[in-house]
Amino acid sequence: MGEIFQLLKRGNKSALLAAIINTVISIIKGVAYMFTGNVAMFAETMHSLGDAANQFFVFIGSALSKKAPTEKYPNGFGRLVNLVLLGAVLIVGIMAFETIKEGYHHVVHPTEAGGFAINVTVLAVATLLETFVLFKAMKEVLHEIEVEASGFAVFGKSFANLGRAKPATKLVFMEDLVATMGGLLAIIAVVISHYTDLHQLEGLASIIIGIMMLFVVGKVFLDNAAGVIGQADEEMENKIGALVMADPDVKDIQGITVIKEGEDLHVELEIEVDPKLTVAAADDIKDRLEEKIMAEKGVVDVTIEIDEEDGVMTWKSKNELETE
Template sequence: MRESFKLLKLGSKSALWAAIVNTVVALIKTAAYLITGNVAMFAEMMHSFGDAANQLFVFIGSALSKKAPTDRFPAGFGRLVNLVLLGAVLVVGVLAYETIVEGIHHISNATHSDDWFWLNIGVLGAAAALEATVLYKAMQEITEHLPREKVKGLKIIPESYKHVRDAKPATKLVFLEDNVAVGGAVLALLAIIISTYTPFHSATGYASIIIGILLLLVVGRVFLDNAAGALGVADVKMQAKIGSKVFAHPQVNDIQDLDVIKEGDSLHVELTLEVDPKMTIEQADDIKDDIEKKIKESVANVTDVVIEFDEDDGINTWDKIKNVKE
């Protein structure tokens, strides 16, 4: 039990915060929907429940993925977060489908009603504000490695979108879902205003369908990213960065092979280096320790570095490998 609590402390903070906030928002929207029966509110309610469940799974998965390797699982649990996310997107997919179906049903049975207008507006406005705080938290996690002056004030917004591809899986999911959450709340607000003050009474139905489609797009993006992560995807940028650093070592003549595999939030590095064949085992071991230390100091989340040595064949292999990997 003590180990479980320690692991939970290592889980994604943005996912935990998002799960708490979205649970509160979902309960508020549920109360509003039961009072008003508004279909746009129904779409937002389903969306928030989906986000809350998803992000709770993500938090638990990101924490368990930090568990140390065991005899039964010597490679560790890094890919567990990807597997959890693959399961989580199924929940969002089902809720997206229900949201679209409810929107279609409302379009065919649209009626005018200005009852509970200000209640709907107030709930959705508060929801948008709360979900915006979660989105900002995810932006902070995405850009935490950048210089402070680059993310000062509103600069954090474009920088977070620019670097979201490099974010941790859990943070990326929270970021994508809360983009839809904030956008969906604003869209639902506009739809309620339009359906109340214009003859276009089916606006909330169309808003529900659009929100459902946006959720499906998130499902597709997250599924593709985490299916690759579960299989063990190569991190090409890190391969180039680590290769350049290793190749600069004075006793490394060439890099015969280099793989950087992303497993959840962690990186697994495998290297085959060409060195002087006259080198002693002690010298090779010193080089290995030195390279491993430099890699772990310069690159975050590297869990292990596997280095093999081969004699120098006099052929420059690294330039060819680098061009292929790039």
């Protein structure tokens, strides 16, 4: 039990914060829907409820993925976070389907909902809370990739570097971005529907919110399916390749592979050195490179093979390949 608590302390904090806030939001929206019967509020209730459950599972998965390797699982549990995220998106998918279905019924059979003041107030408060969580996720993205930013610069830099964030943080970011946009859309639909006869707009807003949820499902599924299979991190391969080639005793790199498992990186490297070097000297090179590579963020193990120089330059960085 003590080990579980220690692992939970290392779970993704953004996911935990988002899960707690979305739970509160879903309860408030659910109560408002019971009193008003507003279909846009129903869509937002489903959205927040799905996000809360999803993000809670993400927190648990990100924590358990940090469990130390065992004899039975020598490569560790890094991919567990990808598996949990694959399961979590199913929840969002179901909620998205219900949201679209309810919205369609309202478009076909529009009805005027009451409780205008309640709906607008609840949606406005919920959207502000979602914006707060989104901003925290943005800062977490920048923290993970060690990029400094403040004020409005956080928005631009977090979007530009989202692809480099950890899977759990990326999911929280995307879900809360959609939630914030969905909240604003729901408010607009409620206001227009109240002051006009266009009551179908609430159903249309519900359908659009559901479609946005499905977009998150598709994006997260593709990203984490690749992670479960074992996705190569090309950016880190290029970075480590440059680091290795900077060593004066390394003549060439025959091959380099960086496999991403959840938040962990496994590095396999084959280098060429001067054939005149002694075994002891070659071993010193290997130890030196292992120390440098292990210092890179996310790297959990390094395997290095040494071969003699063959006189043919094999290594080309990603940038060099793109210019050919």
